[in-house]
Amino acid sequence: MREFSEDYLHRTRRGMWDDSRDALEPLELASHERVLDVGCGTGELSRVLADDSPGEVIGCDVDLELLSIARERVPVVASDARRLPFSADAVDLVVCQALLINLPDPAAALEEFARVSSDLVAAVEPNNAAVAVDSSVDAENDLERRARTAYLDGVETDVALGSDASETFEAAGIDVLETRRYDHVRTIEPPYSDHALIAARRKATGAGLADDRETMLSGELTEAEYDELRSAWREMGRTAIEQMESGEYRRTEAVPFFVTVGRV
Numbered sequence: 001m002r003e004f005s006e007d008y009l010h011r012t013r014r015g016m017w018d019d020s021r022d023a024l025e026p027l028e029l030a031s032h033e034r035v036l037d038v039g040c041g042t043g044e045l046s047r048v049l050a051d052d053s054p055g056e057v058i059g060c061d062v063d064l065e066l067l068s069i070a071r072e073r074v075p076v077v078a079s080d081a082r083r084l085p086f087s088a089d090a091v092d093l094v095v096c097q098a099l100l101i102n103l104p105d106p107a108a109a110l111e112e113f114a115r116v117s118s119d120l121v122a123a124v125e126p127n128n129a130a131v132a133v134d135s136s137v138d139a140e141n142d143l144e145r146r147a148r149t150a151y152l153d154g155v156e157t158d159v160a161l162g163s164d165a166s167e168t169f170e171a172a173g174i175d176v177l178e179t180r181r182y183d184h185v186r187t188i189e190p191p192y193s194d195h196a197l198i199a200a201r202r203k204a205t206g207a208g209l210a211d212d213r214e215t216m217l218s219g220e221l222t223e224a225e226y227d228e229l230r231s232a233w234r235e236m237g238r239t240a241i242e243q244m245e246s247g248e249y250r251r252t253e254a255v256p257f258f259v260t261v262g263r264v
């Protein structure tokens with residue numbers, strides 16, 4: 001199972017759903033009384049659900065460390081998504097965000113969601129193959145694309161699931177009502193936040209790329225190609241830091257998320 005740090009989730013979810021919640025409308029949050037957020041991590045989505053639902057929102061995850069953060073936002077339960085500790089129809093809405101892309105058999109999890117929900121099941125899943133990066137460091141655009149291609153090639157689950165989640169819903173016997181798109185756009189520009197400074201430093205040291213080394217090497221990428229990529233990556237990080245020092249650095253990243261909603 002892929003593990004996620006508190007820092008990674010805070011960094012990658014920063015500002016998510018703050019600009020628009022239109023894509024969450026089909027979840028009908030105002031009219032659901034018991035909402036379960038499976039694979040809640042630190043509770044980034046649970047917080048949004050709790051804001052917009054008058055009912056109870058419960059977070060659920062296998063990672064106890066992440067759950068201890070989510071607990072500050074909503075009540076939580078430790079459990080595997082495929083064996084939820086709830087009776088049939090115990091809640092009226094089950095939601096997950098960026099969970100299915102990490103599971104070897106996402107349809108099995110959706111079947112379990114359909115068992116515990118009396119009404120709706122929803123999944124918010126990114127298409128990581130369609131992430132768009134636009135940086136003032138020219139080399140960054142190409143290097144991000146190369147690193148992403150190598151990662152997608154080595155990863156075992158479908159991290160580009162996105163709108164195809166609707167097919168997984170149908171395979172799990174859930175009727176799809178609607179799929180909506182939400183682009184999570186994160187911009188780095190002056191004045192630079194601590195998160196932006198840390199991200200640039202992680203590029204210059206190669207730490208960010210090193211996290212995905214094993215996955216990349218599981219695909220077509222050779223050790224020599226990885227080393228070459230890492231050295232170009234670190235140089236790109238140093239240029240980003242130089243541009244930050246003169247206030248020139250700008251970077252925009254858009255991750256397309258797809259909200260699929262089905263009725264059980």
Ligand SMILES: C[S@@+](CC[C@H](N)C(=O)[O-])C[C@H]1O[C@@H](n2cnc3c(N)ncnc32)[C@H](O)[C@@H]1O
Nearest residue numbers: 039040041044061062063079080081097098099
């Ligand atoms: C990419 S994170 C997403 C976290 C959160 N939903 C968000 O969007 O910020 C995936 C989460 O799924 C959890 N997870 C992975 N496999 C799981 C499983 N089989 N059952 C429950 N949770 C799981 C991980 O621990 C992690 O917290």
